[in-house]
Amino acid sequence: MQSLLQKTNDERPLLEVKGLKKHFPITSALGKVQGYVQAVNNVEFTLNKRETLGLVGESGCGKSTTGRTILRLIEPTSGQALYKGKDLFQLKQKDFQKMRSKLQMVFQDPHSSINPKQRIGRAIEEPMKIHKLYDSKERSERAMELLNKVGLRGDQYYRYPHEFSGGQRQRIGIARALALNPEILICDEPVSALDVSIQSQVINLMEELQEQFNLSYIFIAHDLSVVRHISDQIGVMYLGELVEKAPTDELFSHPLHPYTKALLSSIPVANPEFKREKIVLKGDIPSPLNPPAGCKFHTRCPYAIKRCKNEEPVFKEVAKNHSVACHLID
């Protein structure tokens, strides 16, 4: 009986996001609501233990808002985020704070996400302090241990953020996120601000830590080659909606959505002898304030038909674990 129960627990995904919506109200100077920016619309995905989900898309597609809403850094408009079956959005703020130790965030800009006046050791200790874990001696020991884990030295505990380079600061950000033994790390463009040679150091570190601590990552980035390297499955977003989701190799070998195809074909490839058909999209991304009716991509889609203009496509599974929202794929 015990083992049976154990099994159902293991099969359940660690995090399940359903129908996630975030609409920001636009208000006039006097506070009257004039409309909504549909930043995130009906996003759904599951994340298993030790898995990495990559979220890609261009600026304004809602990938960062999705990450932040799950942590309730921004309160969602509607939807569910089931962590081990418990809906994070239904929890009272106090109960949610306790849960937060299991879900942590790594930010893009390591210069602005660490307090410049605080010694880095203290910065790493702070989450433990907030959650009232360990006494002060244990906390410092743990901070030093974490510094070692992310490839810095324990004796750098007393240094200030400005004494570190960008790559090292990102390591500090990761150490701080790990301080509470989380299970899920939401990483918002963690390597975008770093130089190429430093980028690979941080990516390798993140992979090592995943193995060591059984972490699950939601890896938000715009650089598709980096996302391909680190993710097990990838979700592609456009104007607040998930347009395609598939296991990494499947997505790169058989992209279905026209937007995914265009996105993949515009990645510059570091091989001058590699020639391919490029799909250059026309026009700009429409404003999320006033998104097009029907399929949101139809204004730039080279294959758009009449139906795309009027009817919104449904996000559905078309092959094993491969979902897409497009009228042309049925």
Add this chain to the structure above:
Amino acid sequence: MEPLLKLNQLKTIFSTEKGMVTAVDDVSFEVYAGEMVGLVGESGCGKSVTSESILQLLNEKTTNYEGEILYKGMNLLSLSEEQMREIRGNEISMIFQDPMSSLNPVYTIGNQIAEAIMIHQKVGKKEANLRAIEMLRLTGIPSPEKRVHEYPHELSGGMRQRVMIALALSCKPQLLIADEPTTALDVTIQSQILELIQELREELDMGVILITHDLGVVAEVCTRVIVMYLGQIIEEADVKTLFKSPLHPYTKGLLKSIPHLDGDRTQKLNVIKGVVPSLQDVPSGCRFAPRCDFATEQCRENPPELLELVNGQKVRCWNYEHILREAKDHAVTTSENK
């Protein structure tokens, strides 16, 4: 053929509070009409300072130049400020990374383009406005006759970068310097802009210097590549040679450390150990020696010269022959094993 631009042992020295800093050290290269040269390297390698030195955009009180910058045989460093102004934006133009901070927010875009045309081409306002519309059309902005009356904040990032390009090309320059022109843009917009620069280069037979840290972009659009590290050129080659058989350990390391789209995902990424040192304490021997896997005693003590090989490839490394031989031996043994 005469090169359009020839840098001859250019040094750019800043005087800072902490002493003299040589941000660009002994840089020489040529750019010919109609070719696109990539200038790549990580932050602090001197790629942007090199380009700003060509147009002398740096603060003249704290900057000293040495060497020569020959544009069509004329040394730009010996020109007066007035003469330089004739050249900037007219014969040599520049596109900057961030279009929002390089356009004037209180003038319409048409105004800004027409101003440049009026200054350099000595035409009337009406004619300049017509040409501004023409330039915007050339860069693929829809309904340009309406857009000329808009302000920069009314445009999207991609549109603004097109305006920057229209502005830079408005006087039909012979040399265009593009400093990270697509870094702030999304990938689908990036490919639009790169395609546009390519088309215009062909049409106007311009020489283009493309400054970027993205090796993918370089591989797609450049004909020749110059790799910089800590203020020096460490390798130069045509694009195919550079990506196929890079000689300098730094270039090799860089190429191996980016995740490739057809790469094996289970493999760890290659890492160049350590960090780029500060320009204030440049290593005394080869500047890359502290991070190099092949460094020897000689590398740590004596700075290597930039050598030119028979195929035109240039490399600044004491051990490149040895490294090359080892790579060949390795290739032979692996193919024998197969």
